[in-house]
Amino acid sequence: MESTNVQRQTEPEAHITVQDLTMAYGDFVIQRDLNFSIRRGDIFIIMGGSGCGKSTLLRHLIGLKAPARGKVLYDGTSYWDAPPSEQERIKRGFGVSFQSGALWSSLTLAENVALPLGEYTDLGPAGIAEVVSLKLSLVGLAGFEEFYPSEISGGMQKRAALARAMALDPEILFFDEPSAGLDPISSRRLDELILELRDSLGTTIVAVTHELASIFTIGNNSVFLDAEKRTMIATGDPQVLRDTSPDPVVRSFLNRGEP
Amino acid sequence: MPRQLRLEFPSPDNLRLVLAGSWLLTDTPPFPGNIGQQLQTRSDIRKISFDGMAVTKWDTGLLTFLARVYQLAGEHRVAIDPDGLPDGVRRMMTLATAVPPKEDTGRHGEEAPMLERIGLVAQAMWRAAPEMLRFLGEVTLSLGRLFRGRAQFRRSDLLLVIEDVGPQALPIVALISFLVGLIVAYMGAVQLAQFGAQIYIANLVSLGMTREMGALMTGIIMAGRTGAAFAAQLGTMQVNEEIDAFRTLGFNPIDFLVLPRILALVLVMPLLVLYAGIVGITAGMFVSVTAFDIGTFEYYQQTVRSMEWTHIWVGVIKGTIYGMLIAFAGCLRGMQCGRSAQAVGEATTSAVVTGILFIVIAASLLTILFQQLGI
Numbered sequence: 001m002e003s004t005n006v007q008r009q010t011e012p013e014a015h016i017t018v019q020d021l022t023m024a025y026g027d028f029v030i031q032r033d034l035n036f037s038i039r040r041g042d043i044f045i046i047m048g049g050s051g052c053g054k055s056t057l058l059r060h061l062i063g064l065k066a067p068a069r070g071k072v073l074y075d076g077t078s079y080w081d082a083p084p085s086e087q088e089r090i091k092r093g094f095g096v097s098f099q100s101g102a103l104w105s106s107l108t109l110a111e112n113v114a115l116p117l118g119e120y121t122d123l124g125p126a127g128i129a130e131v132v133s134l135k136l137s138l139v140g141l142a143g144f145e146e147f148y149p150s151e152i153s154g155g156m157q158k159r160a161a162l163a164r165a166m167a168l169d170p171e172i173l174f175f176d177e178p179s180a181g182l183d184p185i186s187s188r189r190l191d192e193l194i195l196e197l198r199d200s201l202g203t204t205i206v207a208v209t210h211e212l213a214s215i216f217t218i219g220n221n222s223v224f225l226d227a228e229k230r231t232m233i234a235t236g237d238p239q240v241l242r243d244t245s246p247d248p249v250v251r252s253f254l255n256r257g258e259p
Numbered sequence: 260m261p262r263q264l265r266l267e268f269p270s271p272d273n274l275r276l277v278l279a280g281s282w283l284l285t286d287t288p289p290f291p292g293n294i295g296q297q298l299q300t301r302s303d304i305r306k307i308s309f310d311g312m313a314v315t316k317w318d319t320g321l322l323t324f325l326a327r328v329y330q331l332a333g334e335h336r337v338a339i340d341p342d343g344l345p346d347g348v349r350r351m352m353t354l355a356t357a358v359p360p361k362e363d364t365g366r367h368g369e370e371a372p373m374l375e376r377i378g379l380v381a382q383a384m385w386r387a388a389p390e391m392l393r394f395l396g397e398v399t400l401s402l403g404r405l406f407r408g409r410a411q412f413r414r415s416d417l418l419l420v421i422e423d424v425g426p427q428a429l430p431i432v433a434l435i436s437f438l439v440g441l442i443v444a445y446m447g448a449v450q451l452a453q454f455g456a457q458i459y460i461a462n463l464v465s466l467g468m469t470r471e472m473g474a475l476m477t478g479i480i481m482a483g484r485t486g487a488a489f490a491a492q493l494g495t496m497q498v499n500e501e502i503d504a505f506r507t508l509g510f511n512p513i514d515f516l517v518l519p520r521i522l523a524l525v526l527v528m529p530l531l532v533l534y535a536g537i538v539g540i541t542a543g544m545f546v547s548v549t550a551f552d553i554g555t556f557e558y559y560q561q562t563v564r565s566m567e568w569t570h571i572w573v574g575v576i577k578g579t580i581y582g583m584l585i586a587f588a589g590c591l592r593g594m595q596c597g598r599s600a601q602a603v604g605e606a607t608t609s610a611v612v613t614g615i616l617f618i619v620i621a622a623s624l625l626t627i628l629f630q631q632l633g634i
Contacts (some may be wrong), residue, residue, distance in 0.1 A: 062507050088509055096507045102500035106416075116508045119411060164504075 013075075015040040015172065015204045016061065021070035023056050029230060030056050034070070036223045036235045043198055043205040043218045045238060048225035049253070054208040055099065055176055057225065061206060062096050062174050063087065092120065095170030099177045101157035103149040109136060109160045110145035116167045135163040139193065155182045159190070166197070173197065175207040179214055191217045212256060216242075224250050260315060264291060272305040274298070275343070276328070279313035282321035290327050298335045307332050309343035317348060325352055394591050398521065401513045405522075410514045420523035424485045428531065431484065435476050436468070436535035440542030443467050448551050457551045461561035464543030465536075470570045471577075473535035475622060478581035481524065481531070482614030486589035489520050490610030493593025494603040502594070517594070521586040528582030529575045536574060569634055577625055584617035 014037040021034040030053040038044045046054045059065040060072060063079055071078045074090050082090065103112050113132045117123060123131065136142055139159040149157055158178070165173055178194070179187035191214050197203045209215060215222070215238045222241065224234040226249060234241050234250045242254035252258070260280040267275040274297055298304060307328065314321070325348070332339050341349045371379070404410040447463040493516060496502050505512045540562060547553040592610040596602050 059503075064503055064506060091507060091509050094507055096504065098500040098504060100499055102504040104501050104504070105496070105499065106419075115510075119508075119510065 013040055014038065014073075015042070015075065016206070017071075017073040017076075018061075019071040019073065021057075021060065021072065022068045023053060023060055023065070024068035029068070031225055031230055031232070032069075033231050034223070034225075036232065038204060038206060038221065040204055041198060041202050042221045043194065043207070045215050045219035045222040046206065046208045046225070047210055047215060047222055047238070047253070049210075049227050052225040052227035054225060058174060058176055058206070058208050062094055063091055092168070093171040094174060095165035095168065095172070096174045097158070097161045097165045097176065097178060099180065101149065101154075101161040103157055103161055103164065105149050108146050108148055109141065109152075109163075112149070112160065113164045113167050116164070120168055131167070135166055136160070138166070139163045140189070155186050158182065159186075162190075162193070169201065170203065172204045172206065175205070175209070177209060178207055179209065179211045187211065187214065188217075194218050212254065215254070224253070261286065262288070262320075263313075266293060266297060267310075269308075272303050273308060274301075274304050274306070274337075275308045275310055277310040277313075278321075279315075281316035282314060282324065283316060283318050284320035284323075286320075290324065294328060295331055298331060298337060304335075304337055306338045306340055308340040311344045311348065314345055314348075317345065321348060322351055322355070326355065329356065390595065391591060394594065395587070397513045398517060398587065398590075401511065401518050404514065405518060410518055411510055412515050412519050416515075417519040417522060420519050421527060423488070424481070424523050425527040425530065428481065428484060428527075429534065432477055432480055432531055432535055433538050435480055436473060436538040437542045439472050439476050440464060440468055440539030441546055443472065443539070444543035444546035445550070448546065452551065457547065457553055458557065458561055460543060460547050460551065460553070461558050462565040465540050465562045465566050466570055468539030468543070469536040469566070469574045471574070471622075471626075473539060474532045474574045474578035474581060475618070477528065477531045477535045477578055478585065478618045478622075479615060481528070481582065482585045482588070482618060483611055485524065486585045486610045486614040487607045489586065489589030490593040490596070490606045491603060493517075493590060494596030494606040497594070497596040498598050498600070498603060512594070517586075517590040520590055521583060524582035524586040525579055528578045532574050532578030533571070536571070573629055573634060577622065580621055580625065581618050584621055585614040588613035588617055 016038040018034050018036050022032040023030045023034075034057070046057055048054055056065065060067055066080055072080065074093075077086065077090065079087060079090055103109070104115070107115065110129070110132045113135050114128050117128045117131055121128075132145065133142060136145060139162050141156060141159055141163065144152060144156070144160070149160065152160070158181070162175075162178075173194075175194075178190055182190065194205055194207070195218055198205055205218075207214075207218070219238045222235065222238045223232050224241070224247075225231075226233045233247050234245050238254060241250055243251075245251050245254075262282045263277075263279040265277040265279075267277055269275055274294075276294070325344075329339055329352070331337075341352055344352070370376075401410060444460050444464050448457055448460050451457050451459050451463075493502070496516070502512050502516070505515055544555065544558045544562075547558050548555055589610040592606040592613060596606040
């Protein structure tokens with residue numbers, strides 16, 4: 001297993017560690033022997049060609065799917081070996097922005113953001129409304145509180161989903177294809193927002209994407225999954241991988257097919 | 260000019276296909292057999308080349324022809340020299356052959372033999388049983404949390420579902436119950452009239468509607484109307500990853516989505532059953548008064564005399580149990596839904612079928628039970 005270019009000199013503590021992870025649906029193995037770690041404050045990119053299991057890996061990281069083998073550790077605690085109460089505590093630190101947004105379609109944007117706040121904080125209705133307005137204005141959706149998800153565009157839905165994911169000030173934000181379906185300008189604004197969140201709140205960010213522009217703008221660590229070999233073939237800073245990875249598949253991917 | 264094909268041998272080991280005319284998909288004659296024949300009989304052919312200078316028009320029709328030639332060449336281990344093909348055709352064929360077909364996808368076109376398919380279906384059904392039990396367990400736990408006041412759901416959701424399954428269903432329940440009441444009264448009356456005992460229509464209708472038919476018909480309507488709606492709602496939420504969003508935020512989707520739906524139907528069904536009974540009895544009165552010369556007051560008196568509280572209770576209890584089963588089936592199929600539009604359709608169908616199946620089984624069991632208890 002190569003662990004190219006992980007900068008071990010100044011290594012901060014590992015926030016998420018994946019150990020010998022094998023992912024499978026029934027007997028069908030999607031990826032095996034994954035080993036990598038995500039440091040606190042990283043913007044970590046999960047990349048690879050279509051159908052290699054990126055989204056499945058994300059589902060493992062957010063506790064939706066149990067590994068066929070191996071472990072996922074958060075601050076050294078193995079999620080799938082922990083008791084349910086501990087799992088709940090770990091999950092409380094996650095914010096997830098799903099590929100399709102996954103806003104609750106029967107609730108307004110404000111209610112979508114407010115729901116987790118009402119459940120997990122002691123805020124009263126007025127306090128919640130304040131937080132909701134703030135979060136929606138952070139993603140540029142102030143004034144859309146009373147809209148239902150079906151009444152706004154796909155790009156706005158994604159941003160609203162981000163606002164919901166940020167509602168509880170999560171330690172780790174997960175993004176599934178954040179910029180898919182966004183125009184270049186919105187996509188870039190989203191990248192800037194992600195960087196800002198990391199810089200100002202110290203949030204660890206894990207994103208599945210194959211948008212090269214995004215990968216190089218925001219990513220400082222990554223893992224590359226290969227559909228053919230059904231395992232990871234590189235991990236590390238995407239810019240470094242682009243120029244110096246010994247694996248031609250990785251270099252070709254990061255250079256848009258040019259060797 | 261229509262398509263033309265000539266076979267030439269510039270050298271003994273080289274088969275050249277000379278193509279001319281227009282090769283379009285709209286006029287595709289069967290694949291000529293002589294190419295395969297030549298490859299079969301003349302084992303000294305090492306190469307197939309082309310002369311496409313005279314091709315005037317081409318589209319996918321030519322490409323599928325060439326794909327067959329390429330395949331034949333592969334089977335006979337003969338090389339292909341595409342240089343003589345028109346430029347665009349050559350590039351398209353290069354594109355089509357660039358990625359070799361994937362072999363290990365685990366999907367093969369041919370259908371499994373009959374026995375194997377029966378076995379697979381049986382296995383799938385066997386696997387479905389524990390899944391249903393697990394769901395039942397989760398719902399039970401969730402009900403437990405509800406009684407301890409710790410279930411996470413919004414009161415407003417419950418009220419919305421109640422509005423949806425209750426008041427909104429009144430017209431259709433009324434229509435069906437009225438017609439069923441009409442049928443029961445008429446069928447009975449024709450027989451009873453032979454003995455001059457038309458007045459007993461009132462007994463027949465009131466007993467039938469309150470004890471059996473009211474609950475059964477309402478149950479079947481609600482399975483088609485509400486069970487399907489539950490499955491479609493939850494299934495679509497599954498497709499949109501909304502249910503995953505609940506899970507990752509630590510909300511229990513059973514508490515949040517399934518519980519209010521089951522509660523709503525359990526609360527509403529008894530009322531709907533009573534309503535169906537009243538409408539059915541009214542229909543019976545309508546038949547008796549208009550067709551069989553029984554006075555309105557007379558019919559009313561007979562109904563009151565024949566009615567017992569136990570009949571009403573039995574009907575209401577049955578209806579409540581049907582409601583629980585319908586909501587259970589609808590939510591189960593919705594939560595099991597796959598991630599495609601097709602899967603939502605299947606979940607909806609399955610919810611109705613499962614719901615009606617549950618109702619019929621429960622109806623038989625309850626009828627036997629009440630009979631045995633002498634109620």
